Amino acid sequence: MSFAELGKAVRKQFFYKFKLFFGLFYSLVITQAIAIVFSFNGTGSISSGQIGQIHFYSADIVLVFTFGWAFISALQLTTKPFRDNEYLFVFNRLSSHLSNLLFLLALSFIGGLSAYLSGYLLKVAVYMFFDFQLIGTNDITSPAVVVAGIITIVLYIWMFASLGYMVGSLVQFQKVFAILIPSIIIGCLILVALSESEAIIRIGKFYFFESSFLLVFIKTTATVCLCFLISAVSTNHLEVRK
Template sequence: MSFATPKLIDIVKKQFLFKWKGYRPFFTNLVILQAIAIIFSLGGIGSSSHGREGVNVSESIYSADFVLAFTMLWAFIVAILLTSKAYREADFVFITNRFTAQLANVAFLFTISVIGAITAILSRNLLWMITYFSSDNITFVKEAALHPSEYVMGGIATILYVFLFSAVGYLLGSIVQMNKMFAFILPVVFIALLILFGMQEQYLLLWLHEFYYQEDSFIWWFVKTGFTATAFFIASFYLLNRQEVSK
């Protein structure tokens, strides 16, 4: 009997496909979450109305921000789940080591980020359609027409944001796997930080907002966000790579 020496990339591919087939229910969850988000968004995120000389004009601003927020949350939770014991054990049923399992996880999270982002973007159109068909006398005022390259950049940005959230979830999940105590400590610390920063005029949150969200250069923003996600994953790799598969 010969001993196969496997190629790393082959095993990662196999693990990725295994997850892709096995974790279909995540996508059902995504559809449900996005549907809920659309329902929330139907009321519009802002409105004003003014009437003059018998004409009553009401303005509503519709946005798919809710859908995007829910999608990010979804990616965050999926990432945490992937680090949990049950999911890691399922990796080790078939051929893998810790590194290939993790690479397959990142590939899987990136794929779901792409799917999540694209469906979130498309849901904006759905939202318009629903509001269009459900009300009379309506005029759409779209945002100023975008250049196709701006659409692409918007798409990439959305994907990367969702991916970044999954990276945060993955890192938090990995920390909890190191010691279950963190499952209690982390939320407490998080809430404490919120309160603390709430008192101190939210310097950190403001800084985060400025650093990521308000970056004008797309390239710079891309580098910053991509780098952060990568750093989170590397940290997670380091934590999970030493873990025993406890059965």
């Protein structure tokens, strides 16, 4: 198998997947629309006697929802009905994983871009539907910062997608993971809620309190690669069209 052969197959599969999994874009639109509605409540507010009340509006909820959407969409890709559609024409496991990796990146890009833009949509909506005075926070931003911001969002979404992909692949590999992984996630959440577990909060800080763009880039792509490596190894013996 040469790289040219592999590249050709990956490219074909990539475009095929766009047609195949077009439904994921609908679910993106719905997810983000719901998130925007939730955002109308504001993410926080301060009351002050002199100037009344200040509501903070941001697209954070949209982002969180998009992360969830990416995770679940990627997980779906690994399930049997999706795989049966995927393994129809020319493929092997490696080309399939690589094209999924790229497809999820494309998906994240669209999700990230629309999440970013939904911040503006939110401002417009709030301005139109509520009788508020808008106070911009970061109106003057250079294009470079905007681009870096969008790329960062895309990278985070991609990371969540690859996590979902890894979870899905592990479940395909061993059904035990279907019970194990949700228990671990819920367990972690409980730990955070009850005792503010240091380790988990540190993981959160490691990823989300990083101010250097370069480090964000390195951390997320490294995580993505790790997730795909685990997925590829765990499904390398997977039989299709059973």
